[in-house]
Amino acid sequence: MMTVREAYIKCKEILADSKIEDEAFEALCLFEKVTGFDRLGIISHGNEQITEEKLSELLSLVKRRCEHEPLQYILESWSFCGFDFCVGKGVLIPRDDTEVVVNLCLDYLKNSESKKVIDLCAGSGAISVALEKLAVAEVTALELSDDAFKFLIKNIKLNNTKVKAVKGDIFKSYCDFEDDTFDLIVSNPPYIKSDDIQTLQAEVQQEPRLALDGGKSGYDFYEAIIKNWSSKLRHGGALAFELGENQSDYVANLMNSNGFDNIRTSLDLGGVQRAIIGTMIKK
Template identity: 35%
Template structure:
């Protein structure tokens, strides 16, 4: 690229992305230029030429995107529930599907003055941070095992949800002291891709951590382990709220019911796909 105006360079990038077979080349080219110029989405491009350093950065980012590295990693931040989250290699990218889980928790706790929250497999921290940003009095813990994801989790929570604590550990074999705590809500978007799913990943998804994707042969291993393990940590009447993959909701619902949860139900995402499964730890007054 030669020293040109942003709008001209964006067209060049768009052509390169199209040649690489990227379907959203027009939009993505704009996002790349906005990222380098540090513009908010939709702001008009300036009428001043890009600097040599900006052009060099754009060339590098464009080449990496043409190689199907995720756009989110190239940008370094990605929006989820209206909030900017730091993301990069080693952390699962926040997805719009997961906003349904956040909305479900907000509906459950909207009338409360405080919420003790536990988030399992926290990754970037998008779920607990979004909940904390939209509810008053949220405290609790976020558990993540990956040493690559933990820096992103700590950075995002320190900025967006400082009252939540990061726990470096395995959700399937947690520190005993954590199992002694009580929470009003436990949330999790655990790894849920099946063995078959893992053989048909989109090129971009192959850059994301397998540890955050693979949920065992049928994708349900984490639900089977986490549900009985963490149920004693729920306060009476507290809620366990999961995200699940396409076609898994009924099986996850059955796991909750088999473990004694009540008021179990499934919530569809914006595309109508059964996405969120929740159940309550029974109160003594509930039948």
């Protein structure tokens, strides 16, 4: 038999041996999922015995993590902008970097009388839910993938929002929306170059390729959205994107040449220009 403290230490050691970074944090997350004990719980219940059943379940999750299954998929939940989201195989994991684009959108919406928003490539609904909750916006979320769409529906309900989920393809679905409809179009599109996907971290490669692959140049979705969706904005409406590394100049020029002005970018914590926003001044 093993105590709660010994079981936690064992999990941490196994993760460290498998070169999992931040093994203490990850062991704690897995431990809390199985036992309900957080850091304080482990300290106060440290000398109690952990049941064989719980230990077996815990070690099974640790094994999955050592095989580079994303921690978030194992936990089946992740937090974004202070809200909880169900995640799992088939949907992109919400990341802190994406909060940079949400902040640009919030900044824009606070001065906007009307707040009609569409989130393209909505995935788990992280951006959609955050904007509805934090800006009291009227949000439509467009997503193509069957798997991701299930998570989108689940997260809309989980967070008690009125986000309208629409199944659709950004390369075609613009035909289903009238011009001059939205105050803000936002997207965290696939932006990795097709050839670069095989070089990504093992964990990232387990996320859906559909949510990562931005085509040969990495710009397929930016180009299509700017070309086909800009007319859906009212005059003075805004378009905002999350960006990949070194993509800001290209996307800014593309927006500028398609009628956008007041183009601003925002840095993530790593100093990467991670988000961009511009307003529609001419059609």
